[in-house]
Amino acid sequence: MSLLDRAMEALNRAFVAAAALAVLVMLFAVLQDVVRRLLGISPSLWGLDLARYMLTWAFFLGLGPALASGHHVAVDLFERAWPGPLRRAMPVVAAVMTLAFAVLLLWFVWRLTGRTFASDPLAPTVVPVRLKWIQAVGPVGCVVFALNAAWLALRCLRGERRAAGGH
Template sequence: MRAFGAFTGAVAWATRASIGLAAVLMLLAITYQVVLRYGFGDTPSWSEELAVLLFSWSVLGGLALGVHEGWHVRLTLLPDLLPARLRAWTERLTELTTAALGVFLAWSGWRFLDLTSGSTSAAIGYPIEILNALAPLCGALVALFALDRALRGPTGDIA
Protein backbone atom coordinates (compact mmCIF):
# COMPACT_ATOMS: atom_id res chain seq x y z
CA MET A 1 0.00 0.00 0.00
CA ARG A 2 2.87 2.36 0.65
CA ALA A 3 3.99 1.94 -2.96
CA PHE A 4 0.52 3.01 -4.13
CA GLY A 5 0.68 6.06 -1.87
CA ALA A 6 4.13 6.93 -3.19
CA PHE A 7 2.88 6.50 -6.75
CA THR A 8 -0.12 8.78 -6.22
CA GLY A 9 2.14 11.30 -4.50
CA ALA A 10 4.43 11.35 -7.54
CA VAL A 11 1.45 11.72 -9.87
CA ALA A 12 0.13 14.57 -7.71
CA TRP A 13 3.53 16.27 -7.85
CA ALA A 14 3.60 15.96 -11.66
CA THR A 15 0.04 17.27 -11.85
CA ARG A 16 0.92 20.23 -9.63
CA ALA A 17 4.01 21.02 -11.72
CA SER A 18 2.10 20.78 -15.00
CA ILE A 19 -0.64 23.07 -13.68
CA GLY A 20 1.98 25.63 -12.64
CA LEU A 21 3.65 25.45 -16.03
CA ALA A 22 0.29 25.73 -17.80
CA ALA A 23 -0.62 28.80 -15.73
CA VAL A 24 2.68 30.52 -16.50
CA LEU A 25 2.43 29.74 -20.22
CA MET A 26 -1.20 30.89 -20.27
CA LEU A 27 -0.30 34.22 -18.69
CA LEU A 28 2.58 34.67 -21.13
CA ALA A 29 0.29 33.98 -24.11
CA ILE A 30 -2.33 36.43 -22.85
CA THR A 31 0.31 39.08 -22.10
CA TYR A 32 1.79 38.61 -25.58
CA GLN A 33 -1.68 38.98 -27.09
CA VAL A 34 -2.47 42.15 -25.13
CA VAL A 35 0.88 43.78 -25.89
CA LEU A 36 0.57 43.06 -29.60
CA ARG A 37 -3.09 44.11 -29.74
CA TYR A 38 -2.83 47.39 -27.87
CA GLY A 39 0.81 48.21 -28.52
CA PHE A 40 1.11 47.31 -32.18
CA GLY A 41 -2.47 46.87 -33.41
CA ASP A 42 -1.82 43.28 -34.42
CA THR A 43 -3.50 40.34 -32.69
CA PRO A 44 -1.95 36.88 -33.08
CA SER A 45 -4.55 34.28 -34.04
CA TRP A 46 -3.09 31.51 -31.90
CA SER A 47 -2.64 33.11 -28.48
CA GLU A 48 -6.25 32.97 -27.32
CA GLU A 49 -6.65 29.36 -28.42
CA LEU A 50 -3.46 28.38 -26.61
CA ALA A 51 -4.64 30.21 -23.49
CA VAL A 52 -7.96 28.31 -23.58
CA LEU A 53 -6.14 24.98 -23.86
CA LEU A 54 -3.83 25.82 -20.96
CA PHE A 55 -6.70 27.20 -18.88
CA SER A 56 -8.66 24.00 -19.48
CA TRP A 57 -5.82 21.93 -18.05
CA SER A 58 -5.38 24.34 -15.14
CA VAL A 59 -9.03 23.91 -14.17
CA LEU A 60 -9.34 20.17 -14.77
CA GLY A 61 -5.93 19.35 -13.34
CA GLY A 62 -6.72 21.58 -10.37
CA LEU A 63 -9.96 19.71 -9.83
CA ALA A 64 -8.11 16.40 -9.66
CA LEU A 65 -5.39 17.88 -7.45
CA GLY A 66 -8.11 19.23 -5.15
CA VAL A 67 -9.30 15.67 -4.60
CA HIS A 68 -5.76 14.59 -3.70
CA GLU A 69 -5.21 17.51 -1.34
CA GLY A 70 -8.73 17.53 0.16
CA TRP A 71 -9.55 21.04 -1.03
CA HIS A 72 -13.17 20.21 -1.75
CA VAL A 73 -16.04 21.96 -0.04
CA ARG A 74 -18.54 19.79 1.77
CA LEU A 75 -21.11 19.80 4.53
CA THR A 76 -20.03 17.95 7.64
CA LEU A 77 -23.07 18.54 9.83
CA LEU A 78 -24.27 14.92 9.76
CA PRO A 79 -20.87 13.17 9.77
CA ASP A 80 -19.80 15.30 12.75
CA LEU A 81 -22.70 13.88 14.75
CA LEU A 82 -21.59 10.29 14.16
CA PRO A 83 -19.24 8.29 16.39
CA ALA A 84 -15.61 8.43 15.24
CA ARG A 85 -15.55 4.88 13.82
CA LEU A 86 -18.73 5.37 11.81
CA ARG A 87 -17.52 8.81 10.68
CA ALA A 88 -14.35 7.19 9.31
CA TRP A 89 -16.45 4.80 7.24
CA THR A 90 -18.63 7.62 5.89
CA GLU A 91 -15.42 9.41 4.87
CA ARG A 92 -14.28 6.33 2.98
CA LEU A 93 -17.68 5.94 1.37
CA THR A 94 -17.49 9.57 0.23
CA GLU A 95 -14.03 8.99 -1.25
CA LEU A 96 -15.19 5.83 -3.02
CA THR A 97 -18.17 7.72 -4.43
CA THR A 98 -15.77 10.41 -5.66
CA ALA A 99 -13.63 7.70 -7.27
CA ALA A 100 -16.72 6.31 -9.01
CA LEU A 101 -17.56 9.77 -10.31
CA GLY A 102 -13.97 10.06 -11.56
CA VAL A 103 -14.34 6.76 -13.41
CA PHE A 104 -17.59 8.04 -14.94
CA LEU A 105 -15.87 11.26 -16.04
CA ALA A 106 -13.03 9.26 -17.58
CA TRP A 107 -15.47 6.97 -19.39
CA SER A 108 -17.77 9.71 -20.68
CA GLY A 109 -14.78 11.90 -21.57
CA TRP A 110 -13.32 9.01 -23.54
CA ARG A 111 -16.60 8.62 -25.42
CA PHE A 112 -16.62 12.35 -26.22
CA LEU A 113 -12.99 12.14 -27.32
CA ASP A 114 -13.94 9.32 -29.67
CA LEU A 115 -16.84 11.35 -31.12
CA THR A 116 -14.68 14.40 -31.82
CA SER A 117 -11.59 12.64 -33.13
CA GLY A 118 -10.25 13.87 -36.42
CA SER A 119 -11.04 17.54 -35.80
CA THR A 120 -8.42 20.26 -35.57
CA SER A 121 -8.41 23.52 -33.66
CA ALA A 122 -9.38 26.61 -35.63
CA ALA A 123 -6.35 28.87 -35.17
CA ILE A 124 -3.38 26.66 -34.36
CA GLY A 125 -4.53 23.54 -36.14
CA TYR A 126 -3.50 21.08 -33.42
CA PRO A 127 -5.54 17.87 -33.16
CA ILE A 128 -8.59 18.66 -31.04
CA GLU A 129 -8.02 15.37 -29.24
CA ILE A 130 -5.37 17.18 -27.20
CA LEU A 131 -8.02 19.44 -25.68
CA ASN A 132 -10.68 16.76 -25.39
CA ALA A 133 -8.32 14.25 -23.79
CA LEU A 134 -8.17 16.48 -20.71
CA ALA A 135 -11.59 15.27 -19.47
CA PRO A 136 -10.77 11.55 -19.38
CA LEU A 137 -7.34 12.37 -17.94
CA CYS A 138 -8.96 14.45 -15.20
CA GLY A 139 -11.45 11.66 -14.48
CA ALA A 140 -8.68 9.08 -14.20
CA LEU A 141 -6.73 11.34 -11.83
CA VAL A 142 -9.83 12.01 -9.71
CA ALA A 143 -10.46 8.26 -9.45
CA LEU A 144 -6.81 7.56 -8.59
CA PHE A 145 -6.57 10.29 -5.95
CA ALA A 146 -9.95 9.47 -4.38
CA LEU A 147 -9.05 5.78 -4.19
CA ASP A 148 -5.78 6.72 -2.50
CA ARG A 149 -7.67 8.85 0.04
CA ALA A 150 -10.16 6.03 0.65
CA LEU A 151 -7.35 3.57 1.31
CA ARG A 152 -5.54 5.99 3.62
CA GLY A 153 -8.65 6.89 5.59
CA PRO A 154 -9.35 10.14 7.40
CA THR A 155 -6.19 9.98 9.50
CA GLY A 156 -3.92 9.62 6.49
CA ASP A 157 -2.70 6.17 7.54
CA ILE A 158 -2.57 3.40 4.97
CA ALA A 159 -5.37 0.91 5.73
Template sequence: MKFFEKYLMIANRSVLIALLAAMAIIIFSNVVLRYATNQSIEWAEEVARYMMVWLTFVGAGPVLRYGGHIAVENLQDSLPIAWARAIRVLIAVMLTGFFIFIIWYGLIYVDRVQYQMTPTTQVSMSWVYASMPVGGALLLAHWLIIVRDYVLTRTFASDSHFDANASASL
Protein backbone atom coordinates in the same frame (compact mmCIF):
# COMPACT_ATOMS: atom_id res chain seq x y z
CA MET B 1 3.56 3.33 -2.78
CA LYS B 2 5.25 6.41 -1.30
CA PHE B 3 7.59 6.46 -4.31
CA PHE B 4 4.61 6.52 -6.70
CA GLU B 5 2.83 9.12 -4.59
CA LYS B 6 5.88 11.40 -4.50
CA TYR B 7 6.47 11.29 -8.25
CA LEU B 8 2.76 11.61 -9.03
CA MET B 9 2.70 14.89 -7.11
CA ILE B 10 5.94 16.12 -8.69
CA ALA B 11 4.63 15.37 -12.18
CA ASN B 12 1.18 16.81 -11.43
CA ARG B 13 2.60 20.03 -9.98
CA SER B 14 5.10 20.40 -12.83
CA VAL B 15 2.36 20.14 -15.45
CA LEU B 16 0.22 22.66 -13.56
CA ILE B 17 3.10 25.12 -13.26
CA ALA B 18 3.99 24.73 -16.94
CA LEU B 19 0.39 25.23 -18.07
CA LEU B 20 -0.11 28.29 -15.90
CA ALA B 21 3.21 29.82 -16.94
CA ALA B 22 2.54 29.23 -20.63
CA MET B 23 -0.94 30.73 -20.31
CA ALA B 24 0.41 33.81 -18.57
CA ILE B 25 3.14 34.30 -21.18
CA ILE B 26 0.73 33.88 -24.10
CA ILE B 27 -1.89 36.25 -22.71
CA PHE B 28 0.67 38.83 -21.55
CA SER B 29 2.40 38.77 -24.94
CA ASN B 30 -0.91 39.16 -26.72
CA VAL B 31 -1.91 42.15 -24.58
CA VAL B 32 1.46 43.86 -25.08
CA LEU B 33 1.35 43.28 -28.84
CA ARG B 34 -2.23 44.51 -29.07
CA TYR B 35 -1.47 47.78 -27.31
CA ALA B 36 2.02 48.33 -28.72
CA THR B 37 1.45 47.40 -32.37
CA ASN B 38 -2.35 47.23 -32.71
CA GLN B 39 -1.89 43.59 -33.80
CA SER B 40 -2.69 40.49 -31.81
CA ILE B 41 -1.75 36.85 -31.85
CA GLU B 42 -4.65 35.13 -33.63
CA TRP B 43 -4.43 31.89 -31.72
CA ALA B 44 -3.69 33.28 -28.23
CA GLU B 45 -7.23 33.36 -26.86
CA GLU B 46 -8.10 29.91 -28.19
CA VAL B 47 -4.93 28.25 -26.90
CA ALA B 48 -5.23 29.95 -23.51
CA ARG B 49 -8.85 28.78 -23.21
CA TYR B 50 -7.92 25.18 -23.94
CA MET B 51 -4.96 25.38 -21.56
CA MET B 52 -7.39 26.57 -18.88
CA VAL B 53 -9.52 23.47 -19.50
CA TRP B 54 -6.45 21.29 -19.07
CA LEU B 55 -5.42 23.24 -15.98
CA THR B 56 -8.84 22.64 -14.43
CA PHE B 57 -8.88 18.89 -14.98
CA VAL B 58 -5.21 18.28 -14.13
CA GLY B 59 -5.46 20.46 -11.02
CA ALA B 60 -8.58 18.80 -9.63
CA GLY B 61 -6.60 15.82 -8.26
CA PRO B 62 -4.23 17.73 -5.98
CA VAL B 63 -7.09 19.93 -4.78
CA LEU B 64 -9.10 16.81 -3.89
CA ARG B 65 -6.07 15.28 -2.20
CA TYR B 66 -5.75 18.22 0.18
CA GLY B 67 -9.47 18.65 0.85
CA GLY B 68 -9.80 21.84 -1.15
CA HIS B 69 -13.10 21.12 -2.90
CA ILE B 70 -16.33 22.44 -1.44
CA ALA B 71 -17.96 19.97 0.94
CA VAL B 72 -20.99 20.05 3.19
CA GLU B 73 -19.98 18.24 6.35
CA ASN B 74 -22.65 19.26 8.85
CA LEU B 75 -24.45 15.91 8.70
CA GLN B 76 -21.41 13.78 9.46
CA ASP B 77 -20.32 16.24 12.18
CA SER B 78 -23.64 15.74 13.96
CA LEU B 79 -23.66 11.93 13.78
CA PRO B 80 -21.93 9.33 15.94
CA ILE B 81 -18.53 8.18 14.63
CA ALA B 82 -19.82 4.88 13.21
CA TRP B 83 -22.61 6.58 11.25
CA ALA B 84 -20.24 9.30 10.01
CA ARG B 85 -17.85 6.61 8.75
CA ALA B 86 -20.72 4.87 6.98
CA ILE B 87 -21.59 8.11 5.21
CA ARG B 88 -17.94 8.58 4.24
CA VAL B 89 -17.86 5.04 2.82
CA LEU B 90 -20.92 5.90 0.72
CA ILE B 91 -19.24 9.14 -0.40
CA ALA B 92 -16.04 7.23 -1.24
CA VAL B 93 -17.93 4.70 -3.36
CA MET B 94 -19.87 7.44 -5.15
CA LEU B 95 -16.73 9.49 -5.85
CA THR B 96 -14.86 6.45 -7.13
CA GLY B 97 -17.77 5.69 -9.45
CA PHE B 98 -17.90 9.30 -10.62
CA PHE B 99 -14.18 9.35 -11.41
CA ILE B 100 -14.52 6.13 -13.41
CA PHE B 101 -17.51 7.67 -15.19
CA ILE B 102 -15.42 10.75 -16.09
CA ILE B 103 -12.67 8.54 -17.50
CA TRP B 104 -15.08 6.34 -19.47
CA TYR B 105 -17.16 9.10 -20.98
CA GLY B 106 -14.10 11.25 -21.51
CA LEU B 107 -12.66 8.53 -23.73
CA ILE B 108 -15.96 8.35 -25.63
CA TYR B 109 -15.87 12.12 -26.19
CA VAL B 110 -12.24 11.99 -27.32
CA ASP B 111 -13.23 9.41 -29.92
CA ARG B 112 -16.33 11.34 -31.07
CA VAL B 113 -14.57 14.66 -31.65
CA GLN B 114 -11.36 13.38 -33.22
CA TYR B 115 -12.25 14.81 -36.65
CA GLN B 116 -13.54 18.15 -35.37
CA MET B 117 -10.89 20.87 -35.58
CA THR B 118 -10.39 23.93 -33.41
CA PRO B 119 -11.33 27.14 -35.27
CA THR B 120 -7.99 28.96 -35.28
CA THR B 121 -5.21 26.43 -34.74
CA GLN B 122 -6.88 23.59 -36.68
CA VAL B 123 -5.90 21.03 -34.04
CA SER B 124 -8.16 18.07 -33.35
CA MET B 125 -10.65 18.74 -30.55
CA SER B 126 -9.74 15.32 -29.18
CA TRP B 127 -6.62 16.99 -27.70
CA VAL B 128 -8.86 19.35 -25.75
CA TYR B 129 -11.31 16.65 -24.67
CA ALA B 130 -8.44 14.36 -23.64
CA SER B 131 -8.18 16.55 -20.54
CA MET B 132 -11.33 14.85 -19.22
CA PRO B 133 -10.09 11.22 -19.04
CA VAL B 134 -6.58 12.32 -18.04
CA GLY B 135 -7.99 14.51 -15.26
CA GLY B 136 -10.35 11.72 -14.21
CA ALA B 137 -7.46 9.26 -14.01
CA LEU B 138 -5.46 11.73 -11.92
CA LEU B 139 -8.47 12.30 -9.66
CA LEU B 140 -8.86 8.55 -9.21
CA ALA B 141 -5.15 8.09 -8.47
CA HIS B 142 -5.10 10.88 -5.87
CA TRP B 143 -8.38 9.63 -4.40
CA LEU B 144 -7.14 6.06 -4.01
CA ILE B 145 -4.09 7.35 -2.16
CA ILE B 146 -6.13 9.31 0.42
CA VAL B 147 -9.44 7.43 0.59
CA ARG B 148 -8.50 5.21 3.57
CA ASP B 149 -7.62 8.16 5.82
CA TYR B 150 -10.66 10.07 4.61
CA VAL B 151 -13.05 7.23 5.45
CA LEU B 152 -11.49 6.37 8.82
CA THR B 153 -10.74 9.82 10.24
CA ARG B 154 -11.86 12.39 7.62
CA THR B 155 -8.31 13.62 7.22
CA PHE B 156 -6.62 14.71 4.05
CA ALA B 157 -2.99 14.86 3.01
CA SER B 158 -1.08 17.79 4.43
CA ASP B 159 1.48 19.80 2.56
CA SER B 160 2.65 23.34 3.19
CA HIS B 161 2.45 24.03 -0.56
CA PHE B 162 -1.31 23.58 -0.48
CA ASP B 163 -2.08 24.82 3.04
CA ALA B 164 -3.15 28.48 2.90
CA ASN B 165 -2.84 28.88 6.69
CA ALA B 166 0.73 27.55 6.77
CA SER B 167 1.94 29.81 3.98
CA ALA B 168 0.14 32.85 5.46
CA SER B 169 2.00 32.45 8.75
CA LEU B 170 5.44 32.46 7.09
Protein backbone atom coordinates in the same frame (compact mmCIF):
# COMPACT_ATOMS: atom_id res chain seq x y z
CA MET C 1 4.70 6.05 4.41
CA SER C 2 3.96 3.17 2.08
CA LEU C 3 5.23 2.70 -1.46
CA LEU C 4 1.71 3.46 -2.75
CA ASP C 5 1.62 6.73 -0.81
CA ARG C 6 5.02 7.79 -2.18
CA ALA C 7 4.03 6.82 -5.73
CA MET C 8 0.76 8.77 -5.57
CA GLU C 9 2.48 11.81 -4.12
CA ALA C 10 5.13 11.70 -6.87
CA LEU C 11 2.44 11.34 -9.54
CA ASN C 12 0.52 14.27 -8.08
CA ARG C 13 3.65 16.45 -7.91
CA ALA C 14 4.33 15.74 -11.59
CA PHE C 15 0.75 16.60 -12.55
CA VAL C 16 0.82 19.80 -10.48
CA ALA C 17 4.04 20.82 -12.26
CA ALA C 18 2.46 20.12 -15.67
CA ALA C 19 -0.70 22.05 -14.72
CA ALA C 20 1.45 24.95 -13.51
CA LEU C 21 3.27 24.95 -16.84
CA ALA C 22 -0.08 25.08 -18.65
CA VAL C 23 -1.09 28.06 -16.49
CA LEU C 24 2.20 29.81 -17.30
CA VAL C 25 1.65 29.28 -21.02
CA MET C 26 -1.90 30.61 -20.61
CA LEU C 27 -0.55 33.65 -18.73
CA PHE C 28 2.00 34.33 -21.46
CA ALA C 29 -0.64 34.03 -24.20
CA VAL C 30 -2.98 36.51 -22.52
CA LEU C 31 -0.23 38.86 -21.35
CA GLN C 32 1.33 39.20 -24.80
CA ASP C 33 -2.09 40.12 -26.20
CA VAL C 34 -2.58 42.74 -23.47
CA VAL C 35 0.84 44.24 -24.14
CA ARG C 36 0.19 44.28 -27.88
CA ARG C 37 -3.08 46.15 -27.33
CA LEU C 38 -1.38 48.65 -25.01
CA LEU C 39 1.22 49.32 -27.70
CA GLY C 40 -1.47 49.83 -30.32
CA ILE C 41 -0.67 46.60 -32.10
CA SER C 42 -3.51 44.31 -33.09
CA PRO C 43 -3.78 41.25 -30.86
CA SER C 44 -2.47 37.92 -32.04
CA LEU C 45 -4.74 35.42 -33.69
CA TRP C 46 -3.39 32.59 -31.56
CA GLY C 47 -3.30 34.09 -28.03
CA LEU C 48 -6.88 33.53 -26.95
CA ASP C 49 -7.01 30.09 -28.57
CA LEU C 50 -3.83 28.94 -26.83
CA ALA C 51 -5.16 30.24 -23.50
CA ARG C 52 -8.36 28.22 -23.98
CA TYR C 53 -6.42 25.08 -24.81
CA MET C 54 -4.17 25.52 -21.77
CA LEU C 55 -7.16 26.09 -19.49
CA THR C 56 -8.49 22.68 -20.51
CA TRP C 57 -5.10 21.09 -19.89
CA ALA C 58 -4.62 22.84 -16.52
CA PHE C 59 -8.07 21.72 -15.37
CA PHE C 60 -7.62 18.05 -16.18
CA LEU C 61 -4.01 17.91 -15.00
CA GLY C 62 -4.96 19.48 -11.67
CA LEU C 63 -8.10 17.42 -11.04
CA GLY C 64 -6.45 14.49 -9.23
CA PRO C 65 -3.89 16.45 -7.20
CA ALA C 66 -6.63 18.84 -6.03
CA LEU C 67 -8.59 15.88 -4.67
CA ALA C 68 -5.52 14.46 -2.93
CA SER C 69 -4.68 17.77 -1.28
CA GLY C 70 -8.24 18.48 -0.13
CA HIS C 71 -8.81 21.43 -2.46
CA HIS C 72 -12.08 20.28 -4.02
CA VAL C 73 -15.36 21.62 -2.72
CA ALA C 74 -16.37 20.00 0.56
CA VAL C 75 -19.68 20.17 2.37
CA ASP C 76 -19.09 19.86 6.09
CA LEU C 77 -21.93 21.98 7.44
CA PHE C 78 -23.70 19.02 9.06
CA GLU C 79 -20.62 17.00 9.97
CA ARG C 80 -20.89 17.65 13.71
CA ALA C 81 -24.64 16.94 13.71
CA TRP C 82 -24.22 13.25 12.85
CA PRO C 83 -24.06 10.74 15.71
CA GLY C 84 -20.54 9.51 16.54
CA PRO C 85 -20.49 6.16 14.66
CA LEU C 86 -22.12 7.68 11.60
CA ARG C 87 -19.76 10.65 11.72
CA ARG C 88 -16.79 8.27 11.59
CA ALA C 89 -18.33 6.40 8.63
CA MET C 90 -19.06 9.51 6.56
CA PRO C 91 -15.49 10.00 5.22
CA VAL C 92 -15.55 6.43 3.89
CA VAL C 93 -19.00 6.96 2.32
CA ALA C 94 -17.84 10.24 0.78
CA ALA C 95 -14.63 8.66 -0.52
CA VAL C 96 -16.52 5.76 -2.12
CA MET C 97 -19.01 8.19 -3.71
CA THR C 98 -16.10 10.28 -5.01
CA LEU C 99 -14.55 7.15 -6.52
CA ALA C 100 -17.88 6.29 -8.19
CA PHE C 101 -18.08 9.81 -9.61
CA ALA C 102 -14.47 9.62 -10.83
CA VAL C 103 -15.12 6.34 -12.65
CA LEU C 104 -18.30 7.75 -14.21
CA LEU C 105 -16.48 10.92 -15.29
CA LEU C 106 -13.67 8.84 -16.77
CA TRP C 107 -16.18 6.77 -18.73
CA PHE C 108 -17.90 9.83 -20.21
CA VAL C 109 -14.66 11.67 -21.01
CA TRP C 110 -13.16 8.50 -22.51
CA ARG C 111 -16.17 8.07 -24.80
CA LEU C 112 -16.14 11.75 -25.85
CA THR C 113 -12.42 11.68 -26.57
CA GLY C 114 -12.74 8.38 -28.45
CA ARG C 115 -15.40 9.88 -30.71
CA THR C 116 -13.20 12.92 -31.27
CA PHE C 117 -10.23 10.76 -32.22
CA ALA C 118 -12.44 8.73 -34.58
CA SER C 119 -13.88 11.76 -36.40
CA ASP C 120 -10.70 13.92 -36.11
CA PRO C 121 -12.37 17.36 -36.39
CA LEU C 122 -10.69 20.73 -36.15
CA ALA C 123 -11.28 22.80 -33.02
CA PRO C 124 -13.84 25.59 -33.57
CA THR C 125 -11.20 28.29 -33.08
CA VAL C 126 -9.22 30.69 -35.26
CA VAL C 127 -6.05 28.60 -35.13
CA PRO C 128 -6.58 25.27 -36.91
CA VAL C 129 -5.76 22.60 -34.33
CA ARG C 130 -7.12 19.08 -34.24
CA LEU C 131 -9.61 18.85 -31.37
CA LYS C 132 -8.17 15.50 -30.32
CA TRP C 133 -4.95 17.19 -29.13
CA ILE C 134 -6.94 19.50 -26.88
CA GLN C 135 -9.15 16.72 -25.52
CA ALA C 136 -6.41 14.09 -25.19
CA VAL C 137 -5.62 15.30 -21.67
CA GLY C 138 -9.16 14.52 -20.50
CA PRO C 139 -8.88 10.75 -20.07
CA VAL C 140 -5.36 11.08 -18.64
CA GLY C 141 -6.52 13.58 -16.02
CA CYS C 142 -9.60 11.50 -15.23
CA VAL C 143 -7.48 8.37 -14.72
CA VAL C 144 -5.31 10.27 -12.23
CA PHE C 145 -8.46 11.65 -10.58
CA ALA C 146 -9.86 8.10 -10.26
CA LEU C 147 -6.53 6.81 -8.90
CA ASN C 148 -6.56 9.58 -6.30
CA ALA C 149 -10.18 8.80 -5.41
CA ALA C 150 -9.28 5.13 -4.92
CA TRP C 151 -6.23 6.13 -2.86
CA LEU C 152 -8.43 8.42 -0.78
CA ALA C 153 -10.98 5.63 -0.23
CA LEU C 154 -8.21 3.25 0.82
CA ARG C 155 -6.81 5.84 3.24
CA CYS C 156 -10.27 6.40 4.71
CA LEU C 157 -10.79 2.65 5.14
CA ARG C 158 -7.44 2.52 6.97
CA GLY C 159 -8.74 5.27 9.27
CA GLU C 160 -6.30 7.94 8.13
CA ARG C 161 -7.27 11.61 8.27
CA ARG C 162 -7.96 13.47 5.04
CA ALA C 163 -5.75 16.25 3.79
CA ALA C 164 -6.31 19.63 5.38
CA GLY C 165 -9.14 21.59 3.82
CA GLY C 166 -11.17 18.70 2.42
CA HIS C 167 -13.61 15.96 3.34
